[in-house]
Amino acid sequence: MYILVSRTGTRSLRVRGLGALGAPDETDLTLTVAEFREFAAEREVLLPRWVWNDTASVYPLLLSGGVRVRRAHDLRLCHAILRLSEATAGSALANAPTSDWDAASPVTVAQETGATLFDLDLGSATAASPSGDDLSEFKAQLDAVAAAAEPGRLRLLLAAESVGALIAAEMQFAGLPWRSAIHDRLLTAELGARVAPGLRPARLEELADRIRSALGESTLNPDSPPELLRALNRAGVATASTRAWELEKIDHPVIEPLLRYKKLARLLSNNGWFWMESWIVQDRFHPEYLPGGVVTGRWATRGGGALQLPHQVRGAVVADPGWTFVVADAAQLEPRILAALSADTAMATAGRGVDLYAGIVASGVVETRAHAKVAMLGAMYGATSGESGRLLPRLARAYPRALAMTEAAARAGERGDVVSTRLGRSSPRPGPAWHDDQGRATEAGATAADERRARSQARDWGRFTRNFIVQGSAAEWALCWMAEIRKGLWDLSGTDGTGQAGHGAGQALTNPFQNAPHLVFFLHDEVIVHTPAELSDRVSAVVTAAAETAGRLLFGDFPVDFPLTCVVVDSYADAK
DNA sequence: TCTGCATGCAGC
DNA sequence: ACGCTGCATGCAGA
Known part of the structure; x- marks a missing residue:
């Protein structure tokens, strides 16, 4: 109807x-x-x-x-x-x-x-x-x-x-429960007492001074990357950028305070007091979620940087009194999706336990879990060089079906063809500029630069389509998972005797979530349910069963597991 | 002063 | 020359 x-x-x-x-x-x-x-x-x-x-x-x-x-x-x-x-x-x-x-x-x-x-x-x-x-x-x-x-x-x-x-x-x-008082204490512990906008809290000012003296530049503004880069070079630090992961490799007295400065400055600017006042209303964070906001089918968000909540501040996410969180995330979702998409039973077998990467190591494909992970990510993202690139042939020997599928998706993209997810979401076609560049490279007067450019853009698009099938199908799994969770919670709250909540359309409450367990956060392969504490076991069961159902909805009888790490916590910081 | 771009970095 | 994002900041050009 x-x-x-x-x-x-x-x-x-x-x-x-x-x-x-x-x-x-x-x-x-x-x-x-x-x-x-x-x-x-x-x-x-x-x-x-x-x-x-x-x-x-x-x-x-x-x-x-x-x-x-x-x-x-x-x-x-x-x-x-x-x-x-x-x-x-x-x-x-x-x-x-x-x-x-x-x-x-x-x-x-x-x-x-x-x-x-x-x-x-x-x-x-x-x-x-x-x-x-x-x-x-x-x-x-x-x-x-x-x-x-x-x-x-x-x-x-x-x-x-x-x-x-x-x-x-x-x-x-509903919003994500977020305690401003805890957030404030956390910021003060890291940065020093709150100061007026435009000023540096004590800890940051101290570090800035140490950076200046280590570089012999008394007026340096460490927030300006070009200025900082010039100062580093003048002080004999050979680096082409001020990226943290470049600086980490350098041995110089300025590095330690500089890295700490960058970390804390970022905390202040992205999730500091100003962020808190802008986005937290009555102890709730209300980001706007945009389903289908990413071409692959992933969700985007708007407001407050909900896709990038740093672990540093998750301690402020605390359940209401008498309530608790069920936090669950799908373990190695994308490789498992790839195994099922390609019907690669060997890879699915490696994922029989809770740790697919450990399963790959146990099968003797690579020596360490770190290698298994970087190799799998390389296969899904299209790595060609580095450690990841070197390990790919071994992965391809062990899991030929899975790797053939990612390769086929990449080749399709390089040709400008469309690829599709498990349930039928298709990739966009490359734009006219892409086709123009491809065409120019095949014409009579094409220069080497034309060809290089065309080849590079073709590979770029191939990496996009390679990843599209996996990321997009994983997004579909996550949608099905959440849909099943929602259904389970709905039925749970209607039958558990906690009161009036739950019967959706008919209820008389102003806030439909006041008394019932409900989803409060989602991030690609992770959910948080806010629930009355006495229901946490039943909520965990719902969340776990939903993962299994999602796998069946997408892949039928194919024997692939989607295990979760699922914990009951009062604070998000305790989830992992 | 406003706008767009580049850089850098947080998340998956 | 490894996928998808959002956002703050500094800076150059309009």
């Missing part, structure tokens, strides 16, 4: 029943959020799929009214997938002229209204985006999927992408 939902105003929604699409439903109503809550509750037993243009534009409004939904279809995100997918290349949708359904990025409520990310009041929100005819777009999408060779995979992908959008909105709404 499908129900189309569109925003008609700041707080009103139009709902149109589509029945099962062959048998149209006459429902066509304009509802307030409160009325929508009742409407949705009445239909919940029918497991409706709510179809809307843009989750980021509609769902926050529902959440602010205390409404959660189980299933959705995000037309914007699904359009983006179907437009590019090889599996739907012949469809009317893929061949239509570009429209605002192809707009590059979501228009969020915050952007529409100029509201801050935390202002969930939605004051003067305007129409949703994109604004195209949702019903005909939905039909075009269903047609495109139905005509695909393996519609099941695409259906799974679209469902996973759409539930991902629900989860993204819910996580932004």
Whole structure:
């Protein structure tokens, strides 16, 4: 059962029943959020799929009214997938002229209204985006999927992408518990007492002085890389850059204070007091998640650098009193994805235990875990030189199917061809400039430089497509994992007697997560669930079972494991 | 003064 | 000459 939902105003929604699409439903109503809550509750037993243009534009409004939904279809995100997918290349949708359904990025409520990310009041929100005819777009999408060779995979992908959008909105709404007081103590311990913006805290000032005296430059600003580089060279330090990993190799009295300075200066500028005041509201961090924000299907984020939370500050992520975190991450996800994608049973066997790299060592392929890791990463990223490059032939002998698959993806990219993930997300084609450069290199008057340039760009694109199939399929696994976690938590909170929470669309709470375990963070292959402490065992079981289900959804009976490290902690810093 | 680019580094 | 990101900062050019 499908129900189309569109925003008609700041707080009103139009709902149109589509029945099962062959048998149209006459429902066509304009509802307030409160009325929508009742409407949705009445239909919940029918497991409706709510179809809307843009989750980021509609769902926050529902959440602010205390409404959660189980299933959705995000037309914007699904359009983006179907437009590019090889599996739907012949469809009317893929061949239509570009429209605002192809707009590059979501228009969020915050952007529409100029509201801050935390202002969930939605004051003067305007129409949703994109604004195209949702019903005909939905039909075009269903047609495109139905005509695909393996519609099941695409259906799974679209469902996973759409539930991902629900989860993204819910996580932004709920926020990651973040204790400003702890963060402040942590910063003070590292940097010294807080000082006015523009000044250096004591620890940083001391280090700057030590750097200046070690270099004999009393006015040096260590925050300016060019200035620092010149000073280093003048002092006889032979380096071409000021990168930390270059400086580490050098033996000179300035190096130790300089490296410490860089580390602390970065903490201050990226996650210092200013960051804290900008992003932490009532002990919650509310980054905006952007499902499908990366071409591979990974999520991007906006605001607060949520993809780069340094380990240094994770101690400030502490569960509420009486609550705890279940923190889980998939162990060596990408190599396992590659093993399954390529049906490389030898590599899958190496991954039978919790440590795939140890399994590779145990099989006698390489001597150390570090070698196994660097070799695998090299295979997936396209390394050609260094230790990684040297180890690749051994990996290729042990795992010919897996390595053949990454090689084939790279060759396809070098030709300018498209590659696809397990569920059917396809890579973009290289742009006209890329083709121009390739063409120029084959013309009569091509110079050596033309050829070098073309070859280099072809290899660049090959490394991109090589990685695309693995990173993109891993992103699909992660979406399925989270979708199953969400489903498990939903059912858990509805049956455990903790009270009113959990029955989504029908509940009367303002905050739908107030009493129920819920996802609060996601980062590629890692999730955090915030849960009442007494449910942590059951939440862990849900998270673990979800990983197994995700593996089956993507790879059926192929014998590949996706083990997790899953811990129950009060602070994120204790997770690993 | 504003904007875009380069550098450097945090995460996976 | 090893994939995908986001963000702060300094700096050059408009």
